[in-house]
Amino acid sequence: MESLTLSKETTLHPPMITVCCICNKQRTGVYTWEPLDVSGDSEEIFTHGFCPDCIRQHYPKISNKIYKAYS
Numbered sequence: 001m002e003s004l005t006l007s008k009e010t011t012l013h014p015p016m017i018t019v020c021c022i023c024n025k026q027r028t029g030v031y032t033w034e035p036l037d038v039s040g041d042s043e044e045i046f047t048h049g050f051c052p053d054c055i056r057q058h059y060p061k062i063s064n065k066i067y068k069a070y071s
């Protein structure tokens, strides 16, 4: 079930970029986050979230729930 949800998410590629609001990495895939590289006049739409590292560090309880769901 979970793998179905994940592959759907990968193929849809929403036009928004998720940026971690703690370390400012951007989400480049389902599990991949990379340092944000934005030029000043970027027109991309950003939405904020938490990368897995920061969730683990700052919200261990939420992290446990999320990673249980995926494992």
Ligand SMILES: [Zn+2]
Pocket: 020, 021, 022, 023, 024, 025, 050, 051, 052, 053, 054, 055
């Ligand atoms: Zn982060």
